[in-house]
Amino acid sequence: MTTATRSHRIRLAPDQRRSQLLDLGVRLLATRSLDELSIDVLAEEAGISRGLLYHYFGGKQGFYEAVVQHAADDLFAQTAPPAGGEPLQRLHTSITAYVDYVQANHAGYRSLVKAAGGGNEALRAIYETTFEAMADRVFAQPDDAIIPDTPATRLLVRAWQSMVEDLVLSWCADPTPLTREELLHVITTSLPALVDTLP
């Protein structure tokens, strides 16, 4: 509320203004699908004209890409594992943040998965890049890694991410089969269990 009020009083640099509009877009996306987040909705919520929004984002597709990139950056930042600690505990902390993120942004996250899977190439690229960067974290500390970094384990981590996404989206839609702690335990321990199936 304070930020919104202040934005009408002080003159912001274009970059700050754009960034503020992206923050608002991401907040609106938490409870809306991408289809429901139109330029019109954002213009109304931000109290500015559609023309100015087009000026900042260069059209509808540019606006969607900027908001989704901003949301992906948020997801990546929020799921950062702690610098120290035991590897499985670091993974557990990161997974906990991921589950929290998907729960808090269920509608927008589900629509991003849909858009990325359904052939919007720009959104697919943002999605793929984000999940590759998240996979890199699993291999980031080679001296202390849960699993070795090989082409085979890279393939398994990517498939495990698909499994986790499906599991968390299903669980958000109907959490009755598992408690939150059970869900976090299954996700964390399933990664080394999957890698252990390699002959």
Added chain:
Amino acid sequence: MTTATRSHRIRLAPDQRRSQLLDLGVRLLATRSLDELSIDVLAEEAGISRGLLYHYFGGKQGFYEAVVQHAADDLFAQTAPPAGGEPLQRLHTSITAYVDYVQANHAGYRSLVKAAGGGNEALRAIYETTFEAMADRVFAQPDDAIIPDTPATRLLVRAWQSMVEDLVLSWCADPTPLTREELLHVITTSLPALVDTLP
């Protein structure tokens, strides 16, 4: 070839003719995406008019749904586990047939996943129904099951299917990280390994 030649000579009942056209559609889909399989392509390959195809399928969406349902029925039939034998061995046989199917129908299968994920509700329903029926097989023989039938294990089997799909599609695009036998071993043994992570 024999079938195509014969179809011009003998008069088929409408149901037989429709079924023959669906077989052709599924064969064409093996090396094409859904977008590339137009009514025009099928009409040309079948040597009949577009008008007649519209008559059989009631429009473009009806045609896609009929072809995809036919392909899904094929997938389901081909991945049937053997009636007897040890549970993990039955699963291994079924998985082998699934990998063979995805490899032989890579383009069409990938485009189905994309259409189902991207918001075509009719194709999504066919996809979901098929994978639910495939999940049911895991629980079909309660006296001799690999895993118990509970809401939690149902959730895990669905997530495991997502993982398997991602893994097999990635492997078809680039099979270098794993041999075929390694892939089949990982897929088969990862299901009980995943269920074992349940607290």
